[in-house]
Amino acid sequence: MTCREFWNQMPELEFGPEQPEHARQCPACAALLESQKALAEGLQRLAADNRKIAAPAGLEARLTAAFRNHSGAAGSRAPARGWWAWIPAAAAVAALTFLILWWYPTRLPSRGTEQAVAPVVSETLAADSGFIPLPYAEEASVSDDGDLVDVELSRATLVAWGVALPDGDPREAVEAEVLLDAGGAPQAVRLVQ
Amino acid sequence: MAPGTENELLARMRTGDEEAFLLLYRKLHGPIYRFVLNLTNSQSVAEDVTQDVFLALIREDCGFDAGRGTLSAYLFGVARKLVLRHLERNRTLGEQEIPKEEWAATAFSVNADPVTDLLHTEGIEALRKAIVSLPKRYREVVALCDLEEMDYSQAATLLGCPVGTVRSRLHRARGLLLEKLQPKRDPKAAVRGLDPARSLT
Ligand SMILES: [Zn+2]
Numbered sequence: 001m002t003c004r005e006f007w008n009q010m011p012e013l014e015f016g017p018e019q020p021e022h023a024r025q026c027p028a029c030a031a032l033l034e035s036q037k038a039l040a041e042g043l044q045r046l047a048a049d050n051r052k053i054a055a056p057a058g059l060e061a062r063l064t065a066a067f068r069n070h071s072g073a074a075g076s077r078a079p080a081r082g083w084w085a086w087i088p089a090a091a092a093v094a095a096l097t098f099l100i101l102w103w104y105p106t107r108l109p110s111r112g113t114e115q116a117v118a119p120v121v122s123e124t125l126a127a128d129s130g131f132i133p134l135p136y137a138e139e140a141s142v143s144d145d146g147d148l149v150d151v152e153l154s155r156a157t158l159v160a161w162g163v164a165l166p167d168g169d170p171r172e173a174v175e176a177e178v179l180l181d182a183g184g185a186p187q188a189v190r191l192v193q
Numbered sequence: 194m195a196p197g198t199e200n201e202l203l204a205r206m207r208t209g210d211e212e213a214f215l216l217l218y219r220k221l222h223g224p225i226y227r228f229v230l231n232l233t234n235s236q237s238v239a240e241d242v243t244q245d246v247f248l249a250l251i252r253e254d255c256g257f258d259a260g261r262g263t264l265s266a267y268l269f270g271v272a273r274k275l276v277l278r279h280l281e282r283n284r285t286l287g288e289q290e291i292p293k294e295e296w297a298a299t300a301f302s303v304n305a306d307p308v309t310d311l312l313h314t315e316g317i318e319a320l321r322k323a324i325v326s327l328p329k330r331y332r333e334v335v336a337l338c339d340l341e342e343m344d345y346s347q348a349a350t351l352l353g354c355p356v357g358t359v360r361s362r363l364h365r366a367r368g369l370l371l372e373k374l375q376p377k378r379d380p381k382a383a384v385r386g387l388d389p390a391r392s393l394t
Binding site: 036050053068071 | 206209211214215218219222223226227230231236239240243244245247248251252275278282316317320321324335339340341342367370371374375
């Protein structure tokens with residue numbers, strides 16, 4: 001029997017107590033067989049250790065609360081890590097996003113920027129533009145010196161900004177256009193379809 | 194849990210039966226949490242993904258169809274998609290899938306002999322790290338078939354590939370694990386890491 005034939009007829013990680021005939025005569029295959037046996041044992045031990053691992057108990061409590069909330073039972077409470085609980089936390093994310101937008105705006109092409117931006121700003125805040133003014137945005141600050149940036153924002157941030165989105169992963173990135181004022185502060189947001 | 198039981202509990206859960214939900218959660222969340230943990234080596238990702246999987250189940254639009262497979266297989270599938278999305282996002286952000294220190298720790302076990310090593314806690318720990326450092330397609334077959342002891346055909350359904358592919362990936366994964374656990378015995382490598390007090394040359 002060749003080494004190849006030996007391994008071809010060897011069942012996956014199933015080893016009998018006896019040294020197979022070929023391994024007794026072939027030191028290379030015998031060594032590899034020992035390694036494979038050790039790996040099989042290691043994997044079994046790891047699987048046994050693994051079964052002792054459980055999710056944190058808090059998860060069950062949060063999901064139970066979400067279940068009650070969903071089925072409309074009394075005494076419901078939103079889970080701490082549910083997407084709706086992200087809304088306050090999203091303020092922090094939003095703040096960070098502002099900072100990023102402040103430092104890395106994807107500026108419109110440099111020549112003619114001023115001319116290009118001016119109509120965009122006034123036009124995009126029109127009711128039919130699809131832009132949603134941010135809660136604290138001051139209309140007065142949306143000037144001709146503003147900028148339009150194309151960014152990816154988490155759903156949580158967008159929800160916190162008042163954008164209506166269907167349910168989904170709060171961390172999922174959604175492409176959006178953000179209008180910045182002259183100082184780089186976001187003023188309005190629009191989803192990129 | 195028999196699929197029939199799972200489906201009964203799901204039906205009860207749909208009527209607002211909290212006990213049914215808890216029974217399902219307690220039966221099914223452990224394997225999903227561990228599967229994600231074995232793929233990502235991150236407890237927080239495992240917790241978040243497990244939460245999202247069950248939130249999807251709570252929302253009735255989760256898309257489970259009992260005619261197409263078991264509930265547990267369906268939930269594994271949802272978990273896997275979320276993990277792949279997470280890993281893809283990390284890759285896009287330029288982050289390594291596995292934290293750097295974990296990569297460093299992946300090499301190697303304490304003794305040069307894996308046979309001795311895998312019988313010790315250190316060896317098991319090295320094996321765990323070696324699994325996490327495997328390429329994704331190998332890591333998931335090891336996580337499913339070796340660690341969760343799922344049979345090959347179930348794993349194939351979940352991964353959307355033929356059984357033969359599961360088998361060959363497992364074979365390759367085990368080869369890679371042995372390579373990771375058995376450093377090449379290069380005598381230069383043994384001194385390379387040392388920081389000599391003075392140079393003799
Ligand atoms: Zn041989």
